[in-house]
Amino acid sequence: MVVLFFSLDRKDGVNHMHNKEKQTDVIIIGAGLSGLAAARTLKKNGNTVTVLEAQSRVGGRILSTIIKGSILDLGAQWVSPHQHRIQTLIKEFGLTTTPTYKQGTSLYSLLGKKKRGLGNKPPFSPLSLLDITLIEHTVKNMLKSIGPAKPWEVPLGQKLDSLTMETWLDKKMFSKYGKAFYRQVYEEGLCGRLSEVSVLDILWNIKSTGSFNEYLSAEDEWITNGAQEIPNRIAEELGNNVLLNQKVWRIDWDETEVKVYTEEGVWFSKNVILAIPPTLTNRIVYHPPLPSSRDQLCQRIWQGSVIKCVLVYETPFWRIRGESGIAFNNYGPVKATIDGSNPSQKEGILIAFVTGEEARRLGELYKEERKIQVLNCISYLFGHEGLYPKEYFDKDWSADPWARGGYAGHFPPGVLSQFGEALTKPIGPIHWAGSETATEWRLYMEGALEAGERAAIEVIKKLT
Numbered sequence: 001m002v003v004l005f006f007s008l009d010r011k012d013g014v015n016h017m018h019n020k021e022k023q024t025d026v027i028i029i030g031a032g033l034s035g036l037a038a039a040r041t042l043k044k045n046g047n048t049v050t051v052l053e054a055q056s057r058v059g060g061r062i063l064s065t066i067i068k069g070s071i072l073d074l075g076a077q078w079v080s081p082h083q084h085r086i087q088t089l090i091k092e093f094g095l096t097t098t099p100t101y102k103q104g105t106s107l108y109s110l111l112g113k114k115k116r117g118l119g120n121k122p123p124f125s126p127l128s129l130l131d132i133t134l135i136e137h138t139v140k141n142m143l144k145s146i147g148p149a150k151p152w153e154v155p156l157g158q159k160l161d162s163l164t165m166e167t168w169l170d171k172k173m174f175s176k177y178g179k180a181f182y183r184q185v186y187e188e189g190l191c192g193r194l195s196e197v198s199v200l201d202i203l204w205n206i207k208s209t210g211s212f213n214e215y216l217s218a219e220d221e222w223i224t225n226g227a228q229e230i231p232n233r234i235a236e237e238l239g240n241n242v243l244l245n246q247k248v249w250r251i252d253w254d255e256t257e258v259k260v261y262t263e264e265g266v267w268f269s270k271n272v273i274l275a276i277p278p279t280l281t282n283r284i285v286y287h288p289p290l291p292s293s294r295d296q297l298c299q300r301i302w303q304g305s306v307i308k309c310v311l312v313y314e315t316p317f318w319r320i321r322g323e324s325g326i327a328f329n330n331y332g333p334v335k336a337t338i339d340g341s342n343p344s345q346k347e348g349i350l351i352a353f354v355t356g357e358e359a360r361r362l363g364e365l366y367k368e369e370r371k372i373q374v375l376n377c378i379s380y381l382f383g384h385e386g387l388y389p390k391e392y393f394d395k396d397w398s399a400d401p402w403a404r405g406g407y408a409g410h411f412p413p414g415v416l417s418q419f420g421e422a423l424t425k426p427i428g429p430i431h432w433a434g435s436e437t438a439t440e441w442r443l444y445m446e447g448a449l450e451a452g453e454r455a456a457i458e459v460i461k462k463l464t
């Protein structure tokens with residue numbers, strides 16, 4: 001291996017002398033929640049770690065900002081009471097959560113009509129409600145036959161991986177409103193189309209939460225202090241083990257060692273954990289190249305298209321009218337809204353999600369034009385007052401070079417059953433983390449924590 005390093009050094013003409021300060025037990029790429037959780041676990045075990053983060057901040061797809069005294073989350077925000085890792089950190093760091101406001105009526109704007117319903121019950125005909133109940137029953141039954149780890153290994157998993165969610169839903173559901181509702185909910189969650197994913201992709205995500213009911217609790221509360229506090233506090237603990245502005249572009253590896261290149265220098269270790277979205281792992285140069293199964297897996301996973309918008313109003317005017325602020329919409333760019341008002345402030349905060357092709361369309365507009373289109377849609381949903389927020393913020397996650405989309409990565413049909421194994425299988429000293437690799441609460445902040453801890457344990461077992 002030493003010979004390999006020497007010849008490489010001579011070829012690229014850079015002096016990559018073995019610098020002791022740049023040698024650690026484990027290098028972690030990415031200071032999102034997953035990379036930070038991996039680093040924390042390793043450090044607690046007595047290992048030395050270096051976290052290399054491309055951006056000038058930690059948190060990745062978590063991004064809170066404080067504007068005029070309000071804490072606003074432009075990335076991940078909600079947590080479930082059933083997510084034990086993140087709940088433990090919330091307590092440990094002395095943070096608090098706010099229950100999501102769900103009082104009053106929610107808006108169902110589907111098939112060109114606006115209807116209001118109380119609680120979780122959509123205001124549909126008994127036949128459409130029966131259709132929804134039956135599909136949920138079918139999903140719950142199927143969940144019994146697949147496991148949270150490697151669900152493609154069982155015959156049902158193989159079958160579900162051969163179908164798009166679009167074809168399956170079309171076949172299984174019979175009511176116009178039932179279908180429109182399910183399509184709207186899942187397409188918003190994917191930030192893409194149902195025709196782009198296998199049934200297994202969606203069922204695996206649900207299974208990983210524990211149960212269908214736990215899955216529905218994912219937006220039950222949000223971190224009042226801003227979700228960013230969690231990565232910030234972990235990074236504080238790690239101190240100068242976290243290095244910012246370090247864009248990893250190349251990894252040289254053999255069975256025993258890795259050499260990680262950023263624009264600033266080269267780091268050495270025995271193991272590396274990549275805690276970044278799978279699609280971004282393919283933008284790094286590997287020497288020697290990774291096995292084709294890993295590379296081809298990452299050619300097939302896609303990150304959704306999403307713009308998260310935060311609208312700050314003088315008051316939560318929808319509440320005064322007996323509305324929850326929750327809307328499901330398939331007309332216009334905003335596909336879903338939810339109330340994110342802080343109970344200790346008089347302002348009303350409405351969070352709006354623009355997803356899928358609408359996110360790509362709005363992403364190409366000037367910010368001001370984008371804002372107008374979002375506000376027009378909000379006023380279609382909530383009336384004239386929706387046009388006049390005192391503050392408007394948005395973030396296009398697909399345009400972020402260090403995320404390239406959100407909320408997370410998804411699999412078209414045929415991918416998990418052929419390449420699923422390569423998602424987490426270590427390659428020599430290279431290990432994989434990130435919420436996309438989780439088996440508990442996949443694709444959520446909780447999943448990012450679980451995946452980081454799992455990858456760290458893999459490495460610890462090798463080191464001991």
Ligand SMILES: Cc1cc2nc3c(=O)[nH]c(=O)nc-3n(C[C@H](O)[C@H](O)[C@H](O)COP(=O)(O)OP(=O)(O)OC[C@H]3O[C@@H](n4cnc5c(N)ncnc54)[C@H](O)[C@@H]3O)c2cc1C
Pocket residue numbers: 029030031032033034035052053054055058059060061062074075076077078079246247248249275276277280284306307308397402403405406407408433434435436443444445446448
């Ligand atoms: C708009 C939006 C809303 C969401 N809402 C929720 C929610 O309410 N609740 C929830 O639980 N989840 C939510 N999610 C999902 C959640 O944010 C993610 O699942 C989770 O934060 C992913 O964490 P991670 O550490 O796996 O990856 P990331 O957060 O993506 O972290 C990866 C890090 O790696 C860095 N990086 C990438 N490439 C390189 C490189 N080459 N070199 C060095 N560093 C690199 C990035 O800069 C980034 O900091 C949301 C996501 C989005 C986009």
